[in-house]
Amino acid sequence: MTESLRISSIDLAQFSESRDRRPTERIPLTTIIPRAWIGFSQAPWRFVGLTALMLITVTGLSLISKDLQQGEGWWQSALSDVLFVATIPTTLLPIVALLHLADQLLPSIQSTAQNEPVQERQRLRWIFRQTTSLVLLEGVxxxxxxxxxxxxxxxxxxxxxxxxxxxxxxxxxxxxxxxxSQTLALPLLVHHGHRPLAAMEHSRRLVQNNRLKVLALLGLLIGVNLIGLMGAFIGLLLSIPFSALLLMASCRTQTPWVKDSRRNMLPT
Known part of the structure; x- marks a missing residue:
């Protein structure tokens, strides 16, 4: 009994030590722009189509909801609230599809594009369910x-x-x-197949180890979308997909001082 307790304590100590020695992940900030451009060039019309679907859906539901609010009937007000709430899942679905497409088309990864269509649809449904849980949890x-x-x-x-x-x-x-600290939770969930709590913890750890890089990434995303807003609807059709590609490229983290850690650092 004493021997087994001693072995268990040794195993626990070794596990804690190995966890403390876990390599630090680094965001390859210098390569995310060329990676994003390569990924966008592989299927530009698919990116533009998903973004257009998202913008048209959100804009249409918002306009209908606003018009119904001006009505005098109670049913118009209730329907307006329902349509306003409906904008959340109808926006979330194209966003998840856009991130998943970006994850597939970015270079230097093992793509899942060769999987069977049924398996691909099942994976998309699973990602959407986990994303919904993540959004609800973070919202609460x-x-x-x-x-x-x-x-x-x-x-x-x-x-x-x-x-x-x-x-x-x-x-x-x-x-x-x-x-x-939760900036990268959704991209990490899509890329690694995390569950909500695991994605939140991974994002917190990654942001904590890359504070300046994450701030630079946020500045880059804001700048790209401000440029897209200058072109109104047409500009957003390009800036939103490029932002999704930048986020997914940031999930291709590198581990310094580890053998083969620089593999796939540069786009090929």
Missing amino acids: ILIGGLNMIRIIGALIARQSGVISTVVLLAGGLVLILWTL
Whole structure:
């Protein structure tokens, strides 16, 4: 009995040590733009088609919902709310399909394009279910955090307005940092086939190890889409697919100081 407990403790110590020695993942920021361009050039019309479907669906439902809100009947208001809520899944489905397509067409990976159509559809449905769970989970955490900060700030404001302001600022900063840590959760879920909690943890760890690179990536995404907005609808048809490709290219992480870690670093 004592010997078995000693072996279990040794195994646990070895597991903890191996986990602590887990190689640090690095985002190959210098190669994501050429990778994204190569991936886009392989199927530009498929990217544009998915993006157009997403924009038309969201714009159409939003306009119908806005028109119904101006009606005087209660059923018009209820239908307007239903259509507004319906924009979330109808937007999420093209986004997941766009990320999945980008994951397939990016260079230097083992593509799943040769799988049978039935298996591919099953994988897409599985990814969509996990994405829905991820969005719901992160939405609950975000809304719960905002409400908790608001309630705590209101309670403390009765005693001291200064302390209440400090609590609101600190809570808002923590919530912003948490939101930034989940920037890559959805791309990692699509690329690695993670479940929601695993994707959230992987994103947090990856962002923590690549803070400056993630900020640079966010700046790049904002810049690309601002340029797309200058061209209105036509510009977004190009900027949104390119943003999806940049996000999926960021999931091709590299492990420094490990044998063969530089393999597939440069697009081929």
